[in-house]
Amino acid sequence: MDAELLEAFLPEWAVACARLAAAPGDARALANLRALAEAPGAEALAQHIGVLPPDALAAQAETMLRPPMHAPQDGPKGAGVLIIDDSPTMRRILREIIAEDGAFAVLGEAGDGEAGLAAMARLQPSLTLLDIEMPVLNGLGVLRRWALRGPGQVLVVSSSALSGGEVALEAMRLGAAGVVAKPSGALSLDMAQQRGADLLRAARIALGLPHAA
Numbered sequence: 001m002d003a004e005l006l007e008a009f010l011p012e013w014a015v016a017c018a019r020l021a022a023a024p025g026d027a028r029a030l031a032n033l034r035a036l037a038e039a040p041g042a043e044a045l046a047q048h049i050g051v052l053p054p055d056a057l058a059a060q061a062e063t064m065l066r067p068p069m070h071a072p073q074d075g076p077k078g079a080g081v082l083i084i085d086d087s088p089t090m091r092r093i094l095r096e097i098i099a100e101d102g103a104f105a106v107l108g109e110a111g112d113g114e115a116g117l118a119a120m121a122r123l124q125p126s127l128t129l130l131d132i133e134m135p136v137l138n139g140l141g142v143l144r145r146w147a148l149r150g151p152g153q154v155l156v157v158s159s160s161a162l163s164g165g166e167v168a169l170e171a172m173r174l175g176a177a178g179v180v181a182k183p184s185g186a187l188s189l190d191m192a193q194q195r196g197a198d199l200l201r202a203a204r205i206a207l208g209l210p211h212a213a
Contacts, residue, residue, distance in 0.1 A: 079207055080107040082125035084116035084142065085157070086134040093183055094129055094157065097196040103209055104200075113137025117145055124151045127203055130176070132158040132167060140167070143174035153177040153206040157199060177206035 081104050083094050091109050098104045107123045110116035114136045120128060128146075132139035139156060146154060156179040161168040168179040180202045183195035204211040 078103050078105040079126035079209075080105060080123065080152075081203070082107055082116070082119055082123055082128045083109045084111075084113065084119070084128060084134070084139075085109075085131040086111050087131075090131070090182060094199075097183065097199055098129075098203075100196070101200050101203075103207075104203065113139065113142040116142055117150070120146065120150055120152075126152045127177075127206055128152060128154045129157045129199075129203075130154050131182075132156060132160050132171070140170060140174065143171060143176060147175045155180065155199075155202055155206050157182055178202045 078101075081098055083091050083098075083106060085091050085094065088111075091111075095106050095109075098106050104127070107125050108119050110119045112135050116128070116130070116134075117137070128150075130139045130142060139158065139161075143154060143156075154176050156168070156171045156176045158167070158179065159182045161171055161179045162181075171179055180199050181195055183193075183199065201211050
């Protein structure tokens with residue numbers, strides 16, 4: 001091995017490597033390394049300093065300069081759903097119903113209208129399941145403010161908004177995508193399951209998703 005060649009080569013190689021370590025993908029540092037690797041006599045040093053052959057170095061440079069491929073971030077699978085209801089029991093029931101359909105994923109919950117509006121702004125749900133009778137701000141109050149600047153669609157889930165009734169008609173006038181009855185725990189199991197199926201069907205219709213007839 002030529003000692004003089006090694007003495008002249010190593011400092012410049014070390015500088016280029018240090019630059020590349022500080023800024024991976026640095027085109028100038030990569031070009032410098034390639035030039036050094038292609039220098040006459042460099043092949044004799046390869047086994048001592050780990051210099052790649054010019055072709056291999058060029059291929060490595062292309063890989064390093066290529067824009068990185070980022071793996072998709074884990075996140076909710078399906079359309080994001082927000083539940084606004086003052087009853088913790090009802091929120092749990094609605095979560096369980098939503099979990100039955102892979103087209104949806106619950107993003108969050110809120111226990112009153114004001115907290116619900118804040119959650120809407122923060123989470124930007126595709127669909128909000130909204131109760132009517134709540135403290136602080138009721139469901140119709142939420143709809144009035146949501147109609148001006150709120151995200152997604154709103155499906156009213158309420159025992160007080162009977163189909164065709166005044167409250168239901170007002171909710172629809174304010175932009176609700178639909179009104180469905182709550183799947184109350186006081187109902188028979190069959191009726192509760194039917195109301196859960198009705199809710200999922202209405203949710204799919206609200207978002208324009210395929211649904212069973």
